[in-house]
Amino acid sequence: MFPEAVSTFGPSIDGLYKAILGITGFFFFLVQGLLLFFLIRYRASRHPKAAYVHGNTGLEIVWTVIPALILVVLTIGSQRVWTQIRSPENFPKTGAVEAEILAEQFAWNVRYAGADGRMNTEDDVATINQLHLPVGKPVKLTLRSKDVIHSFFVPEFRVKQDAVPGLDSAVWMKLIKTGQFDIRCAELCGLGHYRMRGYATVESPEQFEAWLKEAKANE
Ligand SMILES: [Cu+2]
Structure with a gap:
């Protein structure tokens, strides 16, 4: 089902x-x-x-x-x-991989802190519609919106959370299986709502680190 x-x-x-x-x-x-x-x-x-x-x-x-x-x-x-x-109080306190997702009509802007562990600095890694996450580690996502209400939905993660303009919404999860999953927008957000699709790749922590480095190099 x-x-x-x-x-x-x-x-x-x-x-x-x-x-x-x-x-x-x-x-x-x-x-x-x-x-x-x-x-x-x-x-x-x-x-x-x-x-x-x-x-x-x-x-x-x-x-x-x-x-x-x-x-x-x-x-x-x-x-x-x-x-x-x-x-x-049940959010992972330490060791969580963090990413920010800024939703907009009609894309998911993903940002990782990079090597210094801080957001909005020189070494941030930014991608569009490509969310990579390590398996077996806690993950924390902060959702925001640039324009209207969107909703971050990955059915396999059992996570659905609205991204509301002016509001930070955090979700966390720990994934137990690698694979490629679709990110869908679950809130009718405009004419292009149907094509607001992203990809979540769950991979081993080593593959994830390698991907982060490569994404930074290709920027
Ligand atoms: Cu949307």
Whole structure:
């Protein structure tokens, strides 16, 4: 159903999704089945005279309490995963590879700090639509926008984050598999929205370092 998850938190997001789909799917078929059953069972030819039913307090309590409990359980589960992924205290503190992504109509401008480890200096490495990341290391991305709201989306990473003008949005992830993945813009951002596509290459840390050097040399 989904493309393969290649980030460490992918399985928890997928687990939550499957749990919600399972619960809503079960009740969907239950309710639709009952509807069909009652339609046939109490059809006009067999029951020409309708019965007046005022209500059933016990039943109403049951069908209010059960969904409420399910929602509480789902909220706790979602909150746990959300905290793990998005809480500032759970962001990688040291050793993370950092990149800035400035979205614009209709491209992703990627910037790495370069050898001095500081952004916006002489030795920065800047690319367009080419995001390279090392496998097995924490990665932190800072998203910004030059013009309108865009949304950075790599389905395999299970990461989707809006890039909002005037706002820095940080996301982190740790990738567990190498490969080439598409970066899509998930926010309708103008006429060229459909071609706002980038490429994320996940490679070994050595390959990543070599690529950074080469990208700098080719600037
Ligand atoms: Cu866009």
